[in-house]
Each structure stands twice: as C-alpha cells, then as structure tokens.
Amino acid sequence: MNNKQLDEAISFIRASYTENGKQPEETERRIQEVTASINQTGTYSHTIDELRFGAKWAWRNNSRCIGRLFWSSLEIFDHRDLLTEDSIAQSLFEHIEFATNGGRIRPAITLFAPETDKQTIRIWNHQLIRYAGYETDKGIIGDPASVAFTKQCLRLGWQGKRTPFDILPLVIQIGMSEPRWYPIPPELILEVPLTHPTIERFAELGLRWYAVPCISDMRLEIGGLSYTAAPFNGWYMGTEIGARNFSDTSRYNQLPLIADLMGLDRSTNSSLWKDRALVELNAAVLHSYKSNGVSIVDHHTASEQFMRFEKQELDAGRKVNGKWSWLIPPMSPTATPIWDHYFTEIEMKPSFSYQPVPYASDEAQVDHKNTSAIVTAAAHGCPFHR
Ligand code: ARG
Numbered sequence: 244m245n246n247k248q249l250d251e252a253i254s255f256i257r258a259s260y261t262e263n264g265k266q267p268e269e270t271e272r273r274i275q276e277v278t279a280s281i282n283q284t285g286t287y288s289h290t291i292d293e294l295r296f297g298a299k300w301a302w303r304n305n306s307r308c309i310g311r312l313f314w315s316s317l318e319i320f321d322h323r324d325l326l327t328e329d330s331i332a333q334s335l336f337e338h339i340e341f342a343t344n345g346g347r348i349r350p351a352i353t354l355f356a357p358e359t360d361k362q363t364i365r366i367w368n369h370q371l372i373r374y375a376g377y378e379t380d381k382g383i384i385g386d387p388a389s390v391a392f393t394k395q396c397l398r399l400g401w402q403g404k405r406t407p408f409d410i411l412p413l414v415i416q417i418g419m420s421e422p423r424w425y426p427i428p429p430e431l432i433l434e435v436p437l438t439h440p441t442i443e444r445f446a447e448l449g450l451r452w453y454a455v456p457c458i459s460d461m462r463l464e465i466g467g468l469s470y471t472a473a474p475f476n477g478w479y480m481g482t483e484i485g486a487r488n489f490s491d492t493s494r495y496n497q498l499p500l501i502a503d504l505m506g507l508d509r510s511t512n513s514s515l516w517k518d519r520a521l522v523e524l525n526a527a528v529l530h531s532y533k534s535n536g537v538s539i540v541d542h543h544t545a546s547e548q549f550m551r552f553e554k555q556e557l558d559a560g561r562k563v564n565g566k567w568s569w570l571i572p573p574m575s576p577t578a579t580p581i582w583d584h585y586f587t588e589i590e591m592k593p594s595f596s597y598q599p600v601p602y603a604s605d606e607a608q609v610d611h612k613n614t615s616a617i618v619t620a621a622a623h624g625c626p627f628h629r
Pocket of ligand 1: 458477484
C-alpha cells in the first residue's frame with residue numbers, strides 16, 4: 244500500500260466509525276492498528292462490520308442508482324477465505340439461491356478476497372445470470388450484449404444450445420491461471436415467461452427474462468482495498484427489461500414484432516407505433532413478474548422511492564451523489580419527479596467502479612465500452628436499476 248491507500252484507509256475508518264456512533268477512543272485504536280498493519284505488512288484487512296458498512300455505503304454513494312432507498316437492507320456474505328475456483332463457484336450458487344428466495348428477491352453482495360500484489364480474483368461474467376449471444380450468418384441469436392463473453396465461454400469448452408435464452412456459465416479466474424467455467428444448476432435459476440394482461444398473442448413472442456440482476460464485473464473499493472470480485476444484486480425496475488433489454492435495436496429489438504402483433508402502422512413514425520409497443524411491452528414485463536410472484540418495481544414507484552432516499556439523506560446532513568442521465572428512467576422520464584431535479588456528481592468512497600474486461604481482446608474492450616456507453620441504461624453501477 245502506498246500513502247494514498249493509507250490515507251484512504253484512515254479516512255474510511257474515521258468516517259464509518261463516526262457515522263456508526265463508535266467512541267472516539269475505539270476509532271483511534273482501530274486507526275493505529277490499521278496503520279501498524281499497513282506499515283508492517285503492506286496491507287490490512289477489514290473487520291466484518293467494516294465490510295458490511297463499506298459495501299452498503301458504496302451502494303448509497305452510487306450516483307447512477309435509482310434504487311438506493313434500500314441501501315441499508317443489503318445482505319453481506321463474507322467469502323474472503325475462499326481461494327479455489329470450485330469453492331467460489333459454490334458460494335456464487337448460494338448467493339443466487341439466497342437472492343432469488345423463491346421470487347421475493349433479497350439484495351445481497353458476496354465479497355471475495357481483495358486484490359493483492361500477488362493475486363486478483365475475477366468473475367468474467369457481466370452478471371451472474373445472463374443470456375448468451377451468438378453471431379450467425381442470419382444475424383445474432385440471443386443477447387447481442389453477450390457476444391464477446393459468449394465467445395470466451397465457447398473457447399473454454401462450454402457449449403450452448405443456441406436458443407435466444409441460453410444461460411451462460413459462471414467463469415472464474417484466480418490470478419493468471421486459465422479461468423474455469425461452471426454451469427449454474429438450472430433449478431437455481433428463476434425465469435419469468437412474458438405474457439400480457441390483455442393482448443393474448445403476446446405470449447407467442449416466446450420472451451422470457453431472469454428474476455435476479457446480479458452485476459459481477461465491478462470493483463468495490465473500501466478504505467484503500469480493492470475487491471475485484473464482489474457480485475451484488477437488487478431486483479429489477481421494469482424498464483430495464485422493457486425499455487432497454489427487449490427494445491433497444493442493439494439488444495433484442497422486439498418493438499417491430501410487438502407493433503405487428505398489435506396491428507400498428509409501421510409505415511410512418513407519426514403513428515407512434517414504437518411508443519405504443521413500448522408501453523405494452525413494459526406492461527407485459529410488470530404483469531408477468533407480478534403474476535409469477537417475482538419482485539419488480541415500476542419506474543414511477545422507483546422514482547418516488549428515490550425522492551424519499553434523497554430527502555432521507557439530506558435530513559441526515561449528507562450530500563446526495565447523482566448522475567441525472569442515469570437516474571431518469573428510460574421511459575416517460577418527464578412524468579417522474581426526477582426529471583426537473585438537479586444533481587451533482589461527486590467522487591465518493593467507498594465506491595463501485597468499472598474495471599477492464601479480463602479477457603483483453605480488443606473486441607471485448609470495445610464491446611464493453613459500447614455496452615456501458617449506449618447505456619444510459621446498461622445498468623451496471625449498483626444493485627439497482629436501469
Ligand atoms: N440493467 C441491467 C439489466 O437489465 C441490470 C443492472 C442492475 N439492475 C438492478 N435492478 N439492480 O440486466
């Protein structure tokens with residue numbers, strides 16, 4: 244650790260102990276202990292309370308997340324002791340099971356050993372559960388956002404069925420060794436087939452989506468330590484699926500099919516066929532998750548919850564970190580209270596941040612940049628939304 248990291252460690256300990264009402268003597272004692280450890284060994288390790296608080300705080304600080312009202316409910320699994328791919332995969336299965344909870348989704352994060360000079364643990368998946376994408380002569384089958392990662396899985400020996408909804412395996416890498424891949428036991432994966440409350444033929448599209456969004460490629464920084472494998476989940480906001488994953492032309496691109504099913508006039512923009520199809524697709528997403536007993540929030544409710552979060556933070560005397568272009572939902576943003584609200588983006592720690600894609604082909608890096616740039620909504624960033 245260098246001086247900057249030492250400073251970060253000290254300021255994290257001081258701020259978190261103060262916010263959590265610890266006595267000044269205890270805070271100073273811990274600061275001395277951490278300083279001594281860094282001086283002697285070059286690093287230190289977090290107590291379970293520091294880890295718990297650090298992870299929750301990183302969520303609270305994330306400028307892009309609309310779902311932060313629930314930051315303090317985050318469940319933390321401490322798996323810093325696991326040093327084999329097999330045991331890490333096993334604990335990821337447990338994370339999925341806990342988070343899924345039969346549909347009543349629970350926000351959770353699993354922490355593996357932080358990065359050291361000697362070793363880095365990486366989960367290659369962007370999310371623990373995600374659909375494969377295959378390039379074919381007739382275009383892409385599956386999720387175009389997964390093409391580069393799917394190639395890596397195939398290279399490692401995984402075989403997909405080549406349906407539009409093949410669940411990718413977990414890919415785990417320790418240090419510089421070749422990563423190992425693990426199919427997720429199907430019984431752990433909850434998925435929702437999409438139906439529409441009134442348009443019966445909607446089901447013919449054969450669309451489905453998984454219940455738990457669990458971002459697994461971001462870095463969590465707490466007090467100068469860097470957790471390069473720290474997958475976290477929340478529940479979905481409907482528009483992430485309805486107004487991005489299924490409707491973006493660079494993703495599943497379903498609006499034309501839905502418009503045709505609805506008998507809309509696609510020969511002119513002014514029929515508003517895209518808008519009408521978008522609304523019904525989003526209605527289908529909310530309806531399907533709800534009728535299957537799977538947690539989901541609509542964008543109006545999420546926006547109201549975000550306003551409550553902001554008030555709660557301001558009342559507690561804290562600044563709210565916000566990035567407007569990410570906080571507004573991708574559908575009817577002007578109909579939410581976030582629209583005419585002003586936010587400032589500040590650098591805050593602990594934080595979630597992007598890290599380079601570990602399978603460093605140029606193509607993959609470009610793919611990754613595009614998915615994060617198209618994005619206003621590709622949604623990484625926090626256990627919640629977009
Ligand atoms: N937007 C991403 C997706 O559609 C998920 C990002 C995290 N979202 C969340 N609600 N926690 O898969």
